[in-house]
Amino acid sequence: xxxxxxxxxxxxLGSLLGLELIGKVPPTLHTPLMSGANxxxxxxxxxxxxxIAQANGQVPxxxLGSLxxxxxxxxxxxxxxxxxxxxxxFSRKSSRSGGAR
Amino acid sequence: xxxxxxxxxxxxxxxxxxxxxxxxxxSKVSTARSANGxxxxxxxxxxxxxxxxxxxxxxxxxxxxxxxxIGGLLGLLTAQRVPMTAMPETVALFNGCGGMASLLVALGxxxxxxxxxxxxxxxxxxxxxxxxGAITFSGSIVAMGKLQxxxxxxxxxxxxxxxxxxxxxxxxxxxxxITLPGxxxxxxxxxxxLASSLLGxxxxxxxxxxxxxxxxxxxxxYSGVAAAAAGFVVGxxxxxVAGAMVGAAGLILTxxxxxxxxxxxxxxxFGGALGGVAPVxxxxxxxxxxxxxxxxxxxxxxxxxxxERVVFVPGYGxxxxxxxxxxxxxxxxxxxxxxxxxxxxxxxxxxxxxxMNVLLAEADVPYEQLLEMDTINPEFPRTDVVIVLGANDxxxxxxxxxxxxxxxxxxxxxxxxxxxxFVVKRSLGAGYAGIKNALFELPQTAMVFGDAKAVLNGLLTxxxxxxxxxx
Numbered sequence: 001x002x003x004x005x006x007x008x009x010x011x012x013l014g015s016l017l018g019l020e021l022i023g024k025v026p027p028t029l030h031t032p033l034m035s036g037a038n039x040x041x042x043x044x045x046x047x048x049x050x051x052i053a054q055a056n057g058q059v060p061x062x063x064l065g066s067l068x069x070x071x072x073x074x075x076x077x078x079x080x081x082x083x084x085x086x087x088x089x090f091s092r093k094s095s096r097s098g099g100a101r
Numbered sequence: 102x103x104x105x106x107x108x109x110x111x112x113x114x115x116x117x118x119x120x121x122x123x124x125x126x127x128s129k130v131s132t133a134r135s136a137n138g139x140x141x142x143x144x145x146x147x148x149x150x151x152x153x154x155x156x157x158x159x160x161x162x163x164x165x166x167x168x169x170x171i172g173g174l175l176g177l178l179t180a181q182r183v184p185m186t187a188m189p190e191t192v193a194l195f196n197g198c199g200g201m202a203s204l205l206v207a208l209g210x211x212x213x214x215x216x217x218x219x220x221x222x223x224x225x226x227x228x229x230x231x232x233x234g235a236i237t238f239s240g241s242i243v244a245m246g247k248l249q250x251x252x253x254x255x256x257x258x259x260x261x262x263x264x265x266x267x268x269x270x271x272x273x274x275x276x277x278x279i280t281l282p283g284x285x286x287x288x289x290x291x292x293x294x295l296a297s298s299l300l301g302x303x304x305x306x307x308x309x310x311x312x313x314x315x316x317x318x319x320x321x322x323y324s325g326v327a328a329a330a331a332g333f334v335v336g337x338x339x340x341x342v343a344g345a346m347v348g349a350a351g352l353i354l355t356x357x358x359x360x361x362x363x364x365x366x367x368x369x370x371f372g373g374a375l376g377g378v379a380p381v382x383x384x385x386x387x388x389x390x391x392x393x394x395x396x397x398x399x400x401x402x403x404x405x406x407x408x409e410r411v412v413f414v415p416g417y418g419x420x421x422x423x424x425x426x427x428x429x430x431x432x433x434x435x436x437x438x439x440x441x442x443x444x445x446x447x448x449x450x451x452x453x454x455x456x457m458n459v460l461l462a463e464a465d466v467p468y469e470q471l472l473e474m475d476t477i478n479p480e481f482p483r484t485d486v487v488i489v490l491g492a493n494d495x496x497x498x499x500x501x502x503x504x505x506x507x508x509x510x511x512x513x514x515x516x517x518x519x520x521x522x523f524v525v526k527r528s529l530g531a532g533y534a535g536i537k538n539a540l541f542e543l544p545q546t547a548m549v550f551g552d553a554k555a556v557l558n559g560l561l562t563x564x565x566x567x568x569x570x571x572x
Contacts, residue, residue, distance in 0.1 A: 004222050007333060007341055014329070014342035017121060018349025025128040027446070027473060030354065030454035034318055035192050036127045036137050037350050040120060041324040042199045043144060043343040046151055047206040047331040052164055053155035054215040054335075062164040064209040069168030070175075072202035075195045077176030080141040082191060085180065087134040089462035 032086045039079025045072040112150030113339045119143035120343055124350055130468070147339055185463050186420045189452045193245040193317045196324050200237025203327035207231045208294075210334050212286040219285065226333035228278045231290070232297045233327040239301030240320050244313055247305075248452065258307035264371075270300040304370065312369045314453040315358050319366070322351025358454050390529055390537070396547040398556055401488075401523050402563035408485035408521075410441045412477065414514055415461065417451050418491020418526070424554035425464035428490065431557055431564075432466070438569045443470050445477040445487075445514050447495035474514055481518035489516060489524045489540075490553050497538045507536060522546040525556045 025033055052065035120143040126136025157165070176195075183191045207230035210219065219227065246252035257263065277293030284290075308316055329344025359366050405411060413428060432442040444466065450457035458471055472480075481487070489496055492514075499506040500513045516522055522545055529541070529548075540546055549556055 003336070007222075007336075007338060010338045010341045011329060011345050014345030015349040017342075018124070018325075018346035019353060021121060021124045021346065022128050022350045022353055025354070025357070026130065027448045027454050028130060028458040028468075028471070029128060029133055030358070031188060031192075031451075031456050031459055032133060032137075033127045033455075034321055034351075034354060034453070035188070035195075036140060037124065037347050037354070038192055038196050038199065038321050038324070039137075040124065040140055040144070040343060041196070041321065041328050041347040041351075042202070043120075043147065043340060043347075044199060044202045044206065044328040044331050045144075046147060046337050046340045047328070047335045048168070048202055049148065049151050049165065050155065050335040050337060051206050051209050051215065052161050052168075053151075053157055055161065055164075056215060057158070057160060058213060058215070061209050061213045061215055062160065064205050066164040066168035068202045068205035068209070069165065070172030071198040071205065073169055073172030074176040074179075075199040075202065076141075076144060077173045078180045078191075079176075079195045080137060080144075081177060081180035082183065082188070082195075083137045084134065086185070086188070086459045086462075087137055089459065090130055090133065090468060 028090070032083050032090075035079060035086065036083040039076055039083060042072050042075035042079060045069060045076060048072050106154070109150040109154035112146055112153070116143045116147040116150065117339060117342050119146065121346065124346060147343075150339075151337075185460055186423075187249075188456060188459065189314060189317060190245045190248045192453075193241045193248065193320070196317065196321050197238045197241030197245070199324040200234045200241065200320075200327050202234075203230050203324070203331040204234030204238060204294075206331050207234065207334055208290075211281075211290055214285065216335075221282070223334055224282045224285070226330050227285075228281055228293065230327055230330035230334055231293055232274060232278065233323050233330060235294055235297035236301035236304070237320050237323045237327055239298040240305040240316070240323075243302050243305040244317050244320065247308075248313055252306070254307060254309065258303075263303060263307055267300060267303045270296050270303055274300060308369065312364065314449070315355055315364070315366070315369050317453070318351060318355040318358055319370075322348050322355060325349075325351055358449065390541060392542045393529070394544075394547045395550055396523070398549060398551075398559035399563050400547070401549050401556075402560050402567070404486050404521055404523070405435060405440070405488075405560065406438070406564065406567055406569065408440055410480075410484050411435060411486045411488065412443055412445050412481070412484050412516075412519070414445045414447075414487060414489045414492050414496060414516060415450065415457055416447075416490065416492025416495065417457075418493075419553050420451060420457070420460045420491070422491065422553035424490065424552075424557050425460050425466075427554050427557035427561065429461075429464045429466055431561055432470075434561065434564055434569060438564075443472050443477065443480075445474070445516075446471050447474055447492070447514055448512070450492060450495060474512060478515050481515050484519040485521060487516045487519040487522045489522065489526075490557075491525070493526075493538055494536075496540055497536075498543075499536075499539045503539070516540065517543055517545075520545065523549050525549045525551065525553055527552060 048069035055061035123136045123140030126132040207227045273296035277289045280289040325344045325347030332340030496516045498517045500508040500511045
């Protein structure tokens with residue numbers, strides 16, 4: 001199997017998995033889910049790192065890679081933390097029994 | 102496969118598994134928080150696998166440190182500082198930056214060809230990556246600006262001129278895309294980049310504030326597609342899987358949101374702002390209402406005092422007035438008095454589905470009291486008092502009965518079934534949809550004019566002066 005065919009299979013199966021994973025989500029979780037999925041799309045950090053690794057000392061490439069890494073990590077770090085901030089509120093609710101506070 | 106290559110490959114596999122489990126876990130309340138952590142762990146593993154696999158020079162490490170330091174720190178600060186009410190804008194901003202990252206990688210590969218001359222597959226991937234990445238970035242920034250109120254909807258975007266503009270831009274993108282393989286770093290690349298960026302603006306600018314969450318969700322899906330395309334560009338299967346998963350999941354989420362608002366994706370994207378810039382049929386004018394009863398906080402408090410079952414319907418106006426905490430106070434007081442209190446949450450309450458739940462959770466409202474539309478609708482006939490706070494279109498009974506209404510067919514909270522309805526509102530101005538609300542004129546409805554927080558505090562004072570909450 002050529003690298004391209006393999007990559008296309010990966011694309012197809014990944015898409016199908018994505019369609020299946022969030023079939024039934026309570027509306028409560030739409031905002032955190034959107035924000036969490038958004039953080040995951042920052043996985044493009046891998047592409048930024050690859051670009052830097054392949055730069056071979058070319059400064060413009062290193063600069064582009066670093067800039068791209070910065071944008072991607074802003075997405076990843078901010079996305080995961082803000083999602084956690086939202087979800088922390090929900091879990092505090094469900095773990096606490098009535099009457100406290 | 103040689104043994105030294107096995108470890109990064111295994112790490113990648115584990116990372117994909119954890120990412121999938123993370124997305125799945127995010128769709129259940131009980132597991133959502135740990136799932137988010139799991140996805141973050143997966144991301145860390147994926148990066149680790151890559152760093153093991155790729156030999157890096159000291160110079161490369163330096164640039165990685167710079168990018169990581171600046172991006173990570175800004176992300177950390179933003180995540181900590183941003184208020185919960187501004188969540189939709191924040192997601193839009195993060196999302197745009199993800200698109201920008203994919204775009205920059207594609208530009209780097211196109212201009213400098215670090216891994217040798219790109220083959221046809223790489224060229225196609227570069228085109229997709231630049232196109233989708235640029236649209237995601239410019240579209241998200243416009244979406245953020247509109248939600249923040251920095252950008253309004255220009256009048257020219259509401260007529261057919263915008264279709265002409267967008268079609269021209271799309272043609273320019275196509276021309277750039279087709280001629281790109283001939284000269285990788287030449288003019289076609291810049292034409293494609295510029296036209297895609299403008300197209301992102303041209304498509305997002307005409308869309309009204311109410312539809313913006315759908316757009317953000319769609320752009321979120323795009324940033325997954327951009328990441329998958331970047332995966333083809335640099336030859337990373339992990340990136341392809343993760344990008345594809347997010348892209349597909351984002352599409353589903355977009356569809357769910359559209360269903361909740363009774364809008365089709367096509368009408369959101371091409372139909373312009375609902376109600377247009379000029380409200381249809383004079384709706385939104387105070388003069389449009391004839392049989393309005395208004396009442397004071399005191400009368401409302403008396404009704405609450407006598408009620409056995411009270412339902413609050415919070416909307417975005419509640420969050421804008423920062424009145425969640427006052428509302429929680431009031432409901433605690435009523436519960437102490439033996440009143441059964443619950444909250445009716447429309448699927449699109451707030452500015453994003455689920456946004457209202459987050460805002461109420463922030464104010465310590467118990468999760469079990471937040472009832473979804475399908476659960477609460479059959480309960481309204483046996484509800485004594487409904488208080489609508491800063492919600493409008495989601496309680497409009499016209500959506501069920503008047504087939505000429507633009508809202509017709511949208512699932513609404515059937516508050517008109519309750520014995521008594523109080524609507525807390527600043528004025529008789531129209532909601533997002535820019536149309537009249539028949540609920541306001543019903544005999545059982547009374548308007549309590551004022552800022553949500555001020556009214557709630559007024560109710561608290563009245564109830565306390567009646568001796569409720571004291572032994």
